[in-house]
Amino acid sequence: MKFLDLFAGIGGFRLGLEQAGHTCVGFVEIDKFARKSYEAIFDTKGEYTEHDINCINTKELPEADIWCFGFPCQDISVAGKQKGFEGNRSSLFFAVTRKLHELKDEKKPSYLFIENVKNLLSINSGWDFASLQIELDSLGYDIEWDILNSKEVVPQNRERVFIIGHFRGRGTRKVFPIIRKGEPIDSPKQKIIRVFDGRNTGTYGSQDVVSPDGIAGTLNTMGGGNREPKIAIREATKKGFDEAYKGDSVKLKFPNSKVKRGRVGHGKAHTLQAGLNQGIVSNDLRIRKLTPRECWRLQGFPDWAFDRAEKVNSNSQLYKQSGNSVTVPVIYEIAKRMNWKEIE
Template structure:
């Protein structure tokens, strides 16, 4: 029996992958404590695991004894701590609570998950702080940068996974692999495989689509009409397109759609040329380009109707003019879909803010992804229950951890370190009879009843 805790638990993705791996080896487990502060995520967790984990781990001092820690802790800036304390102080960050509990309870092992940027933040000093802290607590540490798309998950999602075992060397054979840099690169890398469907060992977007999605997820008639105006009669041409006003390339813009009012061909040409040229180094090094003067713009827009075109665009709200410099009025234009996924490739990384506006063209019709499809993009099985609150689910799946990655890592840990896992699993004997007598374990956060944790 392995007793574990699940911190910053979200909707339970790490726990689900952990338990799935243990079951493959007939290793019994028991979650003795879970913690999550987002109330909607807690509702999803309770719906699937039978107890509500609502609590603030920063305020929790006492926990039941446990053998293994799971934690998808949020990352905050370590710069101040690093500069002042030689990269050895994590106070003021949520990792401090992970560190605090590891130091107090000294579980045999842990699995931590975080964003890819943790490894490069503050020129790598943040990550150095964390690893040094874990070593100082007596843990041997292995970490891997892994892309979910390499684990039969149809999503480009790179995350850092940190495994630790107390005072014992261990081996992990899964190697870091950040995978394809985007969906186009994914097709280039894997396109040949798709010619042989029976040999395909990776998932793509079409694999996660529902056959008969609810009509409420289809794009409105107005937005669909606008898309047809730009792309033509065949909406399948939208595969891979992004709707954004700050980029050219495989993009559609608000002025092309007529979001603020229809534009003439010259107005569309003007805006597209402005977007394409304002980022050139000769005009500056601003990341998203800089405002340009009339003289600068006329180096690439050479038609004689500059004044009439710019006046019309300013009136419609597509263009601004401050200090005699012109700039696109960009930002979130409330597109119903901001990215149409290519069914033959992988999804872009799901995020909490934008997952609800990912789209796909299926059977010639444009629509948004359903919450279930987003769950599938994180590797959650269809047996995982979703809230009826769509917006909450979209946010949760944007924050979630890809279940198959966790399952693979823990499977790898078990297969290559049997003696260590045996020590963890057999450290104490938990028979069905003895479990009923464990009333001495405290109920520790007001909102969390430990008696509900038993499964």
Template sequence: MTTGQGFRFIDLFAGIGGLRIGFEAVGGTCVFTSEWNKFSQQTYKANFEDDTHEVNGDITAIHEADIPAHDVLLAGFPCQPFSIAGVSKKNALGRAHGFADETQGTLFFDVVRILRHHRPRAFLLENVKNLLSHDKGNTFRVIMHALRELGYSVDHKVIDARHWVPQHRERIFIVGFREDWPTNFSLDDVILPEGPNPNLSSILHPGDGSETVEEPYTCGDLAAVAPKYTLTPKLWQYLQKYAAKHKAAGNGFGFGLCGPESVARTLSARYYKDGSEILIAQEGLDPRRLTPRECARLMGFDRPGSNKPWKIVVSDTQAYRQFGNAVAAPVAISIAEAMEPWLHNMVALKSKRRMRA
């Protein structure tokens, strides 16, 4: 689906472009990108190679006036200060979190200053579900107050990517439209796919020769998963002992062992460490990690047999980090499709106003 009349958007804290995929799918054109991580920049550039603009680095070093005019602002602003794991780690280290974290928490205010200066007609922000409850809800109240104070009608909703891909991945999405461009938009308008929902068989390497070999992920005549993704006996024994220890203590910590009919836990940025949250059972062998290609499919960045598979141009470690931090692409597409009628009206109205002027 496309608008027929294009709109311009910017991609802040872009990661590898999950949100961008959604808005390009409905006819938008990205005119500015900011992502500080050099490895994510490499992946972004490889997959959006026709861009005429550069991938900018640290957004705090970019003046808002130097950002091109745009209709929609997209931002997956850093979530570590608000996530359960991030807060626990910072508490253990005696460090501040949320907006008191000067290195990450205040990056939300870069979104605010850009919105204030450019007054785009709409925005979409994404973060972890725990943003809602961080600091007993105070952090989220500050965010919503700041956005509404700028003159936006704002809606938010936690959406689980499970409806589109075989993993549970709950994220909060915040949408705003300028109050002087009234809409009746609601995130309840996002259409969920009709069941049955996919399971892991839809993204795993079949290993039966039906898939083209892709080194270093698969090998041999049958395109079997490369041996390096199988856990070492030492690591597998450690994970089992760790899980047993926490089970005995009444905790829920442990590995997630999956088969083709399973639905995975949330893929995290720490997946490169041991793969424990999503391990694939193997007959006669210890479990294995997902390959980066399978992670690309798990996040909806490409599909088996795709004519244009996602380009993975970084190491396995960096690829796992990138997919673990990414927005599931099909979720972004569905949200963009729900916003699309209002974006269409927005662009049409803007054109009429220019003609009258």
């Protein structure tokens, strides 16, 4: 199917959708640095594009079966000011729906594929999410949604809500719940396989964190059931500290905080943010910063994509872009269930 990539960022939606066999017909992205990465990664020659979602002329839009977008979450995230849809950024959701209102029913996409922070479900006592449902219903869409955690496919703890809008009468396929091998995707039995063991090679510790395809795990257990050696990380708990082992992530943003908990990510990274907010315990038991490449890997981007983006952007922008992106393998898992053909 054909899709339009809105709030495109560096192309996390696009990469996952293309891996599932869908075709991009255009993209919209206002950030000039994200656009540089996007255009370096993908062949966008001849495609429709616009910078500002508010400037879209619906008469010029290419027809698409899917509109995908992760509209800005700054006003919804628990780390923000909690303005919800009254905020200037997250209210851009309605900039998209205004364009849909301008389209005749036969021109509207069959699917809407939406991503945001899970707080979208509860902010303002749930009234914002109710407003979203009412708005999409007025456009002719029935919706389903679920919360998925990136840790099931990459070593990063990142919960996000995904919403699928189905245009009534089109015979679209239900997507959720996502089941893998007879179990939900968030099953605790789901295993992550180590594909490179940096502990025993004497190489740079980052190679023991994530693989180029974003599937490898970090240090898990050692013989005898104990993980050692380890270091103590100050934490705002009754115990006062947590134990970190080689490969564990450590939050760097509030190193001396007396109220922040959960500073150690055991066997996985914390949620990536727009700025570098965490490090990793290396083989010599020192805490070092994650590299931009590692952050992109934690979002499931292949190294060839990072290599292209690295040529056109600074490290600070690459960190920001990874934190703002969606997790590619999660997008793929959803997108392959939106194909018209039967899922294997």
